Amino acid sequence: MTPPGSIVIVGASAAGLSTAEALRRLGYEGRLTLLDAEPHQPYDRPPLSKQVLAGAWEPARAQLRGQTQLDALGAEFAQGEPAVALDAAERSVTTASGRVLRADAVVIATGLTPCRLPGQDGPAGVHVLRGLDDALTLRAHLTAARRLVVVGEGVLGTEVAATARTMGLDVTLAGMGGTLLGAQLGEVIGGELARKHAERGVRLRLGVTVDELTGADGRVTGVRLATGELLPADAVVVAVGARPATGWLAGSGLRLGDGVECDSRCRAAEGVYAVGDVASWEHEGYGRRLRLENRTNATEQAQVVAANLLGADRPYTPIPYFWTDQYDVKIQAHGLPSPAAELSVAEGDPAEQRFAALYREDGRVTGVLGWNMPKQARLLRQQALAN
Amino acid sequence: MKITVDEDKCCGAGNCVLIAPEVFDQRDEDGIVVLLRSEPGAEERAAVLEAAAVCPAAAIEVHEEA
Structure with missing residues (x-):
């Protein structure tokens, strides 16, 4: 060729x-x-x-x-x-x-x-985060705002909640999933992460849908949930996927x-x-x-x-990998850790906030997770995952 | 070639160790990159360039002599 x-x-x-x-x-x-x-x-x-x-x-x-x-x-x-x-x-x-x-x-x-919520483009103070300008606009707003509501319990939503909480804002996170990162990492790890956010003072409203964004004088004032609850906010971040x-x-x-x-x-x-x-x-x-x-x-x-x-004929067969850093937790996920898989700790101790775990489905290892154990997770990936 | 790493940018993925284990390692405690050899020989060149290319934090820089 x-x-x-x-x-x-x-x-x-x-x-x-x-x-x-x-x-x-x-x-x-x-x-x-x-x-x-x-x-x-x-x-x-x-x-x-x-x-x-x-x-x-x-x-x-x-x-x-x-x-x-x-x-x-x-x-x-x-x-x-x-x-x-x-x-x-x-x-x-x-x-x-x-x-x-x-x-x-x-x-x-x-x-x-980024996906948007219906009515999102009306009031000021509602953000998505995809590009650099989005980040700078949101940062400028968060340095002046007091109450933030994050909609979405995925990687982006949880990271924004952690960062904003660390900046001193009052933060509520609302999401359709029953736990944080549940779709990505399953209930056990999701529950662990939800505890971390709650400890740090983030209010969680999980397993709920958003009915509407409320506003006054052209600015957002809150997020109304389908349960009827109104979460007051002067800033809202919509992180509901892309x-x-x-x-x-x-x-x-x-x-x-x-x-x-x-x-x-x-x-x-x-x-x-x-x-x-x-x-x-x-x-x-x-x-x-x-x-x-x-x-x-x-x-x-x-x-x-x-x-x-350039003429090669290579199939692309990666072992998927993502990480997220929130507060003092570094999470590393290798492979395809489906929510349906069974989780077992392979190294370290969850009580000490430092462990590596394996996801198994039908007896096969499908994913490796590190919780403040990046190197050990990578080593386990090399032993247990192959393509 | 001379390699520099930015520990502050490193996210601990370990891709560099998977590709060039003779040159890169990770700290046991937090997974941050450890440079085993900052001026590796020609035999490591291809692997080092690939490791720098795939680093998901863009934390590895390779300086080649002109």
Whole structure:
């Protein structure tokens, strides 16, 4: 196979930028263009809900690479230039400003768009957190606000609650799930984390749905639950999940399901690949379609996409991994720890807030969890999980 | 090549140890990266570059001689 002479990458966040870097590392010398809707230089997202929101890091510290490294890529960066259409057969991308870029290959790395609650866009003081500007707007508001309600008990919701509580706000977290991170880590670990939040003074309203956001004079005043309870708030964060950002791909000729549907090589069509949060692909190890919304996936998948763009024929078969840091707890999750799995402690002691545990389904280890034991969890992953 | 790591950015994932165990390790107590060799030889080059590339916290920097 002749390597492509030109490649356009749509999305210059972790997945898109890592693909560009991997292409150069593997010897690609052709033309490289990165488009991004963001006006900012590529930055990292995990710190947004933690160090950047807390004010512990200047925003510049969240930048993925310095100017010298970006320059060394020999790529054209078109920032503030969202793609609005793709013709997959022609491999041509149209941007909001009307620019049309044709290339031998296109990489889709447009990530996610946060879900919103009905009525959310009315009153001021209601936030989502996806980008750097979201984080800075929320931070500015939280330094002045007193009462925060977080809607959503997933990774983002629980991290924002922990950060805001540490900043001294009065925090209530409301979620549809029965426990924190229940969908990701199951009831036992979820219960452990819920206790941690309660100890730190976060009020939890779990297993509830939100009826409406209340407001007065154009500002949010609270969140009304389906139970009738009104949670007063001068700031609200909605963290109820996100959808793959594929709106711009309508009419592209690609198959869009839960994300851009790719084969096991992360290929969506001849010369078109998808990488990161937006990509759904056939995981040959698990024998099923997977889409992962985690930071590690962005960089790992980028390596495989870059290699395949240059003629390799590598299936992408990662062991999924995510982490979250909340208060003094560092949680590491390897594999696919389904809520239905049975949990057993393999090392350490939950009473001492330091342990590693295995998730088992039908006698097979499907996941490894570390609670303030990152190294031990990684070692257990190497022993117990394989693809 | 010379490697530097940013302990404050490191999230303890351990991806670097999985890829280049001769060069990286983790602290037992908190999983933060430990650099076993800051100037590894040519035989480690490919693995080190991959480890830096996949680090989910962008905490590893590789400086190559011009």
